[in-house]
Amino acid sequence: MESVVENTEKLQFQPPAYSHVLDLNGFLSPHENDSALLILNQKIMVTSVFKKLWRNYFLHICADGGANRLYEYFDNDEDRSSYIPDYIIGDLDSVRDDVLNFYIQKGVAIIRQTSQYATDFKKSIQLISLYFFSPAFHRITRSSGIDTNYGIEDCHGIHTLYHSERKVWVDRDVDLLVLNAIDGRFDQTIHSITQLYATARTDAYYRLCYLTTTDLIMLVPAGGALIKYSKEFKEACIKNCGLLPVGKPSVIRATQGLKWDVQNWPTSIISGKVSSSNRFVGETCCFFDVEDPMVLNIEIDMEKLSMFM
Numbered sequence: 001m002e003s004v005v006e007n008t009e010k011l012q013f014q015p016p017a018y019s020h021v022l023d024l025n026g027f028l029s030p031h032e033n034d035s036a037l038l039i040l041n042q043k044i045m046v047t048s049v050f051k052k053l054w055r056n057y058f059l060h061i062c063a064d065g066g067a068n069r070l071y072e073y074f075d076n077d078e079d080r081s082s083y084i085p086d087y088i089i090g091d092l093d094s095v096r097d098d099v100l101n102f103y104i105q106k107g108v109a110i111i112r113q114t115s116q117y118a119t120d121f122k123k124s125i126q127l128i129s130l131y132f133f134s135p136a137f138h139r140i141t142r143s144s145g146i147d148t149n150y151g152i153e154d155c156h157g158i159h160t161l162y163h164s165e166r167k168v169w170v171d172r173d174v175d176l177l178v179l180n181a182i183d184g185r186f187d188q189t190i191h192s193i194t195q196l197y198a199t200a201r202t203d204a205y206y207r208l209c210y211l212t213t214t215d216l217i218m219l220v221p222a223g224g225a226l227i228k229y230s231k232e233f234k235e236a237c238i239k240n241c242g243l244l245p246v247g248k249p250s251v252i253r254a255t256q257g258l259k260w261d262v263q264n265w266p267t268s269i270i271s272g273k274v275s276s277s278n279r280f281v282g283e284t285c286c287f288f289d290v291e292d293p294m295v296l297n298i299e300i301d302m303e304k305l306s307m308f309m
Ligand SMILES: Nc1ncnc2c1ncn2[C@@H]1O[C@H](COP(=O)(O)OP(=O)(O)OP(=O)(O)O)[C@@H](O)[C@H]1O
Pocket: 040, 041, 042, 063, 064, 065, 066, 090, 091, 093, 094, 095, 118, 119, 120, 121, 122, 180, 181, 182, 183, 184, 185, 186, 188, 189
């Protein structure tokens, strides 16, 4: 039987032992070197959070016109020079020549991929996988320069290498935070949502999260997950949330730690029944058990975020 209960504002409970843990503080400050910050092509948030994120993440990538946005974030070359990405990748139809030249001078590897059958976002994700897991990628790119596109075939070389290398690599968890994936153009935004589902299917080693000026957005995997946060972080930074069946109609088997907890709750876009404008009342965690992967958005107070990084 489906049910909804309305909880008090603060709830303490013993969560079940869940293998999949999403640590909200961890998205802002990953502990390991296996972490990447990817900048897509929209304006970068003007807050101190950006510089802290840059410092906390190990690898820095710009997808095509994302490089313009990084360049434009600063108003002088001296500041710019402290925030140099490791790679710029894409069909290079959006990045400006002066921006490209600046970053070439700074030694950034610019990887041209002209394929019109993948977005620059997807090309970036494959590049990040190759960076972390493929010794062959490093051999090829090290022994070649910008004039030969670092030895990478310039239409879909990254795609081809990714598919051959992934058969042999041994993966490990990678924290991947993406800026500018949501808002802006609607087709791009929906594409970003498809990447949450696709990446969970094919590259499950990523802990993938989108940060916007209003939200953290991630995928809750089928079978469920424990969402962890510090009490202070929750009180200062977290507001509303939604558990959203964007991929397909599904059932939320159980939630624990929400203001409106549900059990055996059918949910779908087509029926109009979704849990939006809910909120976390679990003091340090909340858990979800879902039948299919579901998108979770958590409203954040951007102004206060930087105190926790
Ligand atoms: N208006 C937008 N809204 C949301 N995301 C965007 C928008 N523009 C670009 N992006 C994201 O930034 C990535 C890099 O953008 P790029 O500079 O290549 O622009 P584009 O040519 O419009 O994108 P693509 O070539 O990938 O279709 C895109 O793949 C997409 O994920």
